[in-house]
Amino acid sequence: MLIGVIADDFTGASDIANTLAKGLPEQGGLRTVQYLGLPAQNAAADVEAGVIALKSRSIAAKAAVDQSLRGLEWLLKQGCEQIVFKYCSTFDSTPAGNIGPVGEALADALGVKGVVACPAFPGAGRTVYQGHLFVRDKLLNESGLENHPLNAMTDADIRRWLSCQTKSSVGHVGIETVRAGAHAIAAALEHAAGEQQTLVVLDAINDDDLISIGRAVADHPLITGGSGIAIGLPANFIVRGLAKGNGSARLGLEGPEAILAGSCSGATREQVEFHRKRYPTLAIEVDAVMDGRTTAEHVVAFLRENDGHAPLAFSSGTPEEVRRIQDRYGREEIAHALDQLFAKTARRLVAAGVRRLVVAGGETSGAVVSALDLGALTIGPEIDPGVPVLVSEGERSVALALKSGNFGSPDFFSKALERLAGR
Template identity: 65%
Template sequence: MILGVIADDFTGASDIANTIAKGLPPHGGLKTAQFLGVPLFDAPREVEAGVVALKSRTIPVADAVNQSLKALAWLLAQGCEQIVFKYCSTFDSTELGNIGPVGEALAAALGVKGVVACPAFPGAGRTVYMGHLFVGDRLLNESGLQHHPLTPMTDPDIRRWLGYQTRSPVGFVEHAVVTKGAEAIAEALNSADEVLAIVDATSDDDLATIGRAVVGHKLVTGGSGIAIGLAENFIRSGKAAGTRGVAIGTDGPEAILVGSCSGATRRQIDVHKRSHPTLSIDVDKVMSGEIASDQIVSFITANHGHAPLAYSSNTPDEVDRMQEKYGKTQVASKLDDFFADAARNLIAAGVTRLIVAGGETSGAVVSALDLGALTIGQEIDPGVPVLLSSGNKPIALALKSGNFGSPDFFSKALERMGP
């Protein structure tokens, strides 16, 4: 492998794996595989880019740092020349969160400073201008992310937000420098005294320019968009041949599990339920133990062939009520276990196409399934590819971050996941 990625959640991992595998025209991307946790085995020799998916976004800082350093050691042992620390394009973290400490720990281990920090992903509406993060035409704290149940983003100034988390000051490369080209960006980064530096980006062209500026940099951090130009660097240098994404999938029974409460996901549920069977999960009854995951399994299996969907999504007010009643971590943990158990039983019952919406829910589900390395297939919507496990009975997956995807995402995903 020549390019390694440490992702702080599972949907983000498939998001950046998709970006690297797709690459830029005309050469395409790298042969990419996603690994669920730090592998206990070497990567297949044909893999050029490896993405290690961790569930470290909301765990204690010390644990996130430790897991990330273990992932770094494995990637370096595979021969990786450049490392990407991938976090959410909406910078999901608290003031005491993990992005800063993990970024600084990786930089210290690699002996570098002037490290790019850029969550921009224009394809999904995330842009950074003057150090402020936008979602569409709204500042981050006005986009609905201020209501996130685990990482409410109440400040769009990500320089300031990252500064709360780091031991050293945070640098900044403004858009006026970015528009001057790769050499200007490289000069700004190479002369920086700060470990991490927020870099503006308002378009894919900006991200491609940043990609050219970090040729030879041992560490880059950001959302999946930061990887847009990285594959091209290795192809241009002759270290990779370039490849196009392939259509992969499998036939068989399908299931959709939704644990995200984002506005985009709630709209996708509303669209889906117009013509497909859906099951709303009563969180109060999950917390009290009145319902178990076998009810999801019964509902899904009774509706095979009709794209059945089970969800626990709620409005921000209802989420607040649940968290106040039971505790934020208790609700999250209980629902994660609930969906993970349901997924295990669904696979055992023969489901071979599985869609999971929500970063934390996806992490819980995929950890429970222990599918090993996943092959990256075609893109369903920006940031969401088809994933396929290996073995005699492959499982096709789509792991969707809460705010990603078009209104008809669920039915579109099932079609793309077919053989």
């Protein structure tokens, strides 16, 4: 294994796995496998990039650090030359969040300073300029992410956000240096290391910027960022003759299908509205979940009754609706109840023969795949930017699409089911 990734949620893990498998068009990517949680066994000999998917984004910082360090230990045992700590391209965190502590802990374990921190993913509209994170033409804290039910992003200045979370000072490399090329970036990072800056925020506005950053860190043991930071990394190993550049495989499974959506993002709400005009849809009311009127059995019954018609079950709402419900029941209580509902639903669906499963929302995806205990996932073709086909190994394989809340086109759900069938 050449590149090892520690991802703080399951959709983000599939996002960066897709990036590594795809690579650059002229060279291709790496043979990539996604592991659901910390693997119990060694990786197969032909795996070139391994992505460990943790559900650590919204847990206590110490627990996230402990899990990430265990992931690092396993990846180093597999022979990884480069580690990537992957977090969301919208930097989902809080001032007391996990991104800074995990980044610092990994850097300390590897004995490095001047570590890249770049959440940019231009393909999905996320860019960094003057250390500030933008979602398309809006600052992060004006993009709707300030209403995130778990990790409200109220400040677009990533340097300031990280400074709340870290012990050492946070550096910055501006776009002028990035545009000056790999040598200039490498020199700036070396200077930051000399200044004892552990994490350094880098500007990146387009994919060419990320490719330049990738070349600059070819020999760096640790990088942190969104999935976009991995765009140029496979090429570093391919040009050295350490990898062949095979890219993602053509994968797919036929069989019964279901869609589960637990995200409240604007993109997911738009996708739900698009889908419900054309296909059978079940709205899951939080009140009914909390008082026991809606259970996994009810959701499974609806989805199975509509097999063959792209059925969707969703729990989503506007920011105002989410705040009202949270005030009534409590944020953590709602999150736990919905996670349990979707986890039990997914287990029953797969046991009943469902072979194609689309899941929207990072927390929901984490709950679902943790419940299914599928082991390693092979990375297939891309459905939409950042969302690949995933196929589990074993006798009863399942084809999955794990979508971050803000990703995907309006027709994502029906399109994903087609891609999961290899069409």
